[in-house]
Amino acid sequence: MKKIIACQPLLISLFLSASCFSQNPFITSIYTADPSAHVWADGRLYVYPSHDIDPALGCDLMDRYHVYSTDDMVNWRDEGEILNASQVQWGRKEGGFMWAPDCACKNGTYYFYFPHPSETKWNNSWKIGVATSKKPASDFTSVGYIKGIDSSSMIDPCVFMDTDGQAYFYFGGGSKCAGGKLKDNMVEIDGPMQKMEGLVDFHEATWVFKRNGIYYLTYADNHGRENQLRYATSNNPLGPWKYQGVFLGSTDCDTNHGSVVEYKGKWYMFYHNQHISNTGHGNLRSICVDYVNFNDDGTIKLIEQTKTGPAAIKSSKPDTKKATRYEAEKAELGGGAAVNGNYVTNLKDAASYITFSNINGGKKAGRATIIIAHANADYGRIKLLVNGADYSYLNAIATGDATAFTGKTVFTVKLIAGNNTIRLEGGGKDAVNVDYITITPLD
Numbered sequence: 513m514k515k516i517i518a519c520q521p522l523l524i525s526l527f528l529s530a531s532c533f534s535q536n537p538f539i540t541s542i543y544t545a546d547p548s549a550h551v552w553a554d555g556r557l558y559v560y561p562s563h564d565i566d567p568a569l570g571c572d573l574m575d576r577y578h579v580y581s582t583d584d585m586v587n588w589r590d591e592g593e594i595l596n597a598s599q600v601q602w603g604r605k606e607g608g609f610m611w612a613p614d615c616a617c618k619n620g621t622y623y624f625y626f627p628h629p630s631e632t633k634w635n636n637s638w639k640i641g642v643a644t645s646k647k648p649a650s651d652f653t654s655v656g657y658i659k660g661i662d663s664s665s666m667i668d669p670c671v672f673m674d675t676d677g678q679a680y681f682y683f684g685g686g687s688k689c690a691g692g693k694l695k696d697n698m699v700e701i702d703g704p705m706q707k708m709e710g711l712v713d714f715h716e717a718t719w720v721f722k723r724n725g726i727y728y729l730t731y732a733d734n735h736g737r738e739n740q741l742r743y744a745t746s747n748n749p750l751g752p753w754k755y756q757g758v759f760l761g762s763t764d765c766d767t768n769h770g771s772v773v774e775y776k777g778k779w780y781m782f783y784h785n786q787h788i789s790n791t792g793h794g795n796l797r798s799i800c801v802d803y804v805n806f807n808d809d810g811t812i813k814l815i816e817q818t819k820t821g822p823a824a825i826k827s828s829k830p831d832t833k834k835a836t837r838y839e840a841e842k843a844e845l846g847g848g849a850a851v852n853g854n855y856v857t858n859l860k861d862a863a864s865y866i867t868f869s870n871i872n873g874g875k876k877a878g879r880a881t882i883i884i885a886h887a888n889a890d891y892g893r894i895k896l897l898v899n900g901a902d903y904s905y906l907n908a909i910a911t912g913d914a915t916a917f918t919g920k921t922v923f924t925v926k927l928i929a930g931n932n933t934i935r936l937e938g939g940g941k942d943a944v945n946v947d948y949i950t951i952t953p954l955d
């Protein structure tokens with residue numbers, strides 16, 4: 513078996529989309545759900561979703577969060593993993609159950625709020641954890657949880673920052689929704705939490721935003737096996753709320769969960785469906801985005817769920833960075849993976865692998881984005897290991913033909929300084945052919 517790797521520096525766009533539309537789902541390399549979107553002071557829009565782990569076991573195995581950002585609504589940057597259940601000191605010892613999160617920013621500190629149980633009996637021990645960072649999408653440290661709130665089924669935190677700088681905290685599940693003020697430290701509730709009055713058929717997934725002086729509270733209902741999103745309005749961030757109806761129909765998942773945000777003059781709805789996994793009501797979900805349109809009286813028109821997604825808006829500066837390309841056919845191969853001309857064929861069974869053993873991490877450890885260029889007729893999966901750390905499965909979306917190398921699976925990891933090893937293993941779905949990988953430092 514050969515063990516030679518070719519390195520060749522090149523300048524590429526990190527995020528590959530040549531389309532004028534984002535396409536839905538817009539994140540395809542891993543499964544993501546429950547997107548909370550925010551625009552921060554650097555002018556980028558950040559999405560904080562939860563991460564469905566493949567193969568799914570209900571929502572039990574969800575144990576980490578990735579973040580994505582954009583400045584044009586089409587080219588999305590994978591910012592990498594920001595928190596793992598193993599880093600939550602007070603968390604359930606078995607891990608898992610890192611459900612729908614949210615993020616807020618106050619005085620230059622980013623506060624990441626995430627629901628997670630503290631006990632094996634997860635459903636009675638929910639807490640809302642907090643992790644903080646000086647950056648929007650990296651270097652988060654778990655700092656504890658919000659004290660003194662209900663632990664039974666109370667999930668899905670949402671933090672809304674009003675225009676006067678007051679932060680409000682909401683959460684809810686199991687048909688109960690509560691809200692209250694946050695103290696300036698952003699980790700303690702100021703006064704009692706209040707039941708949100710006026711919501712009809714509330715299930716979970718609270719999101720609050722403000723437009724033209726009207727407060728909106730959106731939430732998932734209990735509709736059949738496929739929840740819808742409903743909303744209510746108020747002239748007060750803590751209600752009482754006036755019920756307004758359904759504004760996002762079922763997306764074909766059991767669950768529904770989303771956020772509404774304004775970016776560069778347009779309003780967007782982030783939500784999830786299961787169009788990639790197509791497992792029928794499954795827990796392998798993918799995040800999508802479409803326009804939100806309002807009527808003159810402030811009510812929301814029913815969201816049109818599209819395959820194209822929104823159009824690109826002008827980017828402030830092109831996101832180009834220096835990438836290094838490593839040819840797959842020059843890496844170490846085994847278990848059925850074999851060279852075919854200038855690419856590697858048959859990455860399929862768990863035993864098959866491609867090992868790139870001299871990936872250059874540069875002078876300083878940091879985040880780097882891996883792009884795997886692949887071709888496969890049907891849906892494939894690739895297991896990714898970096899320096900032995902198992903990132904589990906990435907999706908290799910079908911390119912329609914086993915020689916059409918249009919597939920780009922994008923994923924951000926942490927590399928150490930100097931030499932790194934990246935190993936791709938078969939994922940047991942359709943055979944994947946790999947042409948090359950590129951590595952682009954992010955930090």
Ligand code: FUB
Pocket residue numbers: 545546562571611612667668716717767768769
């Ligand atoms: O993703 C896990 C859970 O499913 C979320 O917390 C709920 O809102 C539902 O989407």
